[in-house]
Amino acid sequence: MMSILLLVRNFVPAHEMIERGDWQVSEIARNAFDLEGKVVGTLGAGRIGYRVLQRLQPFNCKELLYYDYAPLPATAAESVGARRVEDLKEFVSQCDLVTINCPLHEGTRGLINADLLNHFKKGAWIVNTARGAICDRDAIAAALARGQINGYAGDVWNVQPAPRDHVWRTMKNHLGGGNGMVPHYSGTTLDAQARYANGTKTILENYFQNRPQEPQNIIVGDGRYESKAYGQR
Numbered sequence: 001m002m003s004i005l006l007l008v009r010n011f012v013p014a015h016e017m018i019e020r021g022d023w024q025v026s027e028i029a030r031n032a033f034d035l036e037g038k039v040v041g042t043l044g045a046g047r048i049g050y051r052v053l054q055r056l057q058p059f060n061c062k063e064l065l066y067y068d069y070a071p072l073p074a075t076a077a078e079s080v081g082a083r084r085v086e087d088l089k090e091f092v093s094q095c096d097l098v099t100i101n102c103p104l105h106e107g108t109r110g111l112i113n114a115d116l117l118n119h120f121k122k123g124a125w126i127v128n129t130a131r132g133a134i135c136d137r138d139a140i141a142a143a144l145a146r147g148q149i150n151g152y153a154g155d156v157w158n159v160q161p162a163p164r165d166h167v168w169r170t171m172k173n174h175l176g177g178g179n180g181m182v183p184h185y186s187g188t189t190l191d192a193q194a195r196y197a198n199g200t201k202t203i204l205e206n207y208f209q210n211r212p213q214e215p216q217n218i219i220v221g222d223g224r225y226e227s228k229a230y231g232q233r
């Protein structure tokens with residue numbers, strides 16, 4: 001949901017216009033679109049990617065796609081009407097909007113680079129609330145400037161805090177918009193902090209009482225890599 005809110009709120013400089021005292025609706029509307037009728041795809045369909053697919057249901061998208069080496073259980077994919085695309089270039093070429101929801105690991109660092117961006121549908125939108133380094137910083141800014149993508153939004157940066165001159169702070173599309181960057185805070189609402197605290201408490205209690213941990217909380221157990229989420233090894 002965070003991704004969608006970012007898209008709606010921050011892709012056009014509407015709020016800055018209000019602060020300036022202006023009211024030029026046509027300036028905003030010339031680059032504003034609905035999700036209805038669009039093809040939306042998630043790169044990564046784990047806990048967050050799947051929930052994004054669920055939350056996209058009321059928007060009447062034309063089609064929902066996902067790219068993940070781990071296929072969703074058939075019933076889960078059917079319940080959200082999502083189609084898996086196995087080839088990454090094929091996946092991005094079909095999407096009007098790509099939302100990135102996979103972890104950063106050696107297989108995803110710089111995955112969205114100049115070469116892959118050329119395979120995106122021209123004028124597509126990218127929402128990256130996963131990890132900044134999944135996208136190549138300069139390739140994103142260049143693709144935005146030349147109109148290969150129409151917008152880029154997210155709260156994650158390849159360096160955090162982002163330096164003052166980080167190009168993602170100020171990059172724009174040719175209409176002067178298309179930038180929805182915010183500082184990394186989507187997981188730090190007061191409600192989320194309470195969830196983190198409770199989750200940490202449960203992990204510690206399991207540990208001190210010799211109870212098994214929930215599988216999704218284990219990346220390395222007994223010296224072995226156990227998670228399936230951080231790349232195929």
Ligand SMILES: NC(=O)c1ccc[n+]([C@@H]2O[C@H](COP(=O)([O-])OP(=O)(O)OC[C@H]3O[C@@H](n4cnc5c(N)ncnc54)[C@H](O)[C@@H]3O)[C@@H](O)[C@H]2O)c1
Binds near residue numbers: 046103156184
């Ligand atoms: N912005 C924030 O504050 C914030 C908050 C929470 C999580 N995150 C990010 O979101 C990521 C996803 O979280 P999650 O809970 O859904 O994780 P998850 O482990 O439940 O799911 C990750 C999915 O990505 C898939 N994946 C891994 N490598 C892939 C690749 N190369 N190509 C396609 N799919 C791939 C995995 O198979 C898995 O299905 C986290 O790793 C984290 O980096 C960001």
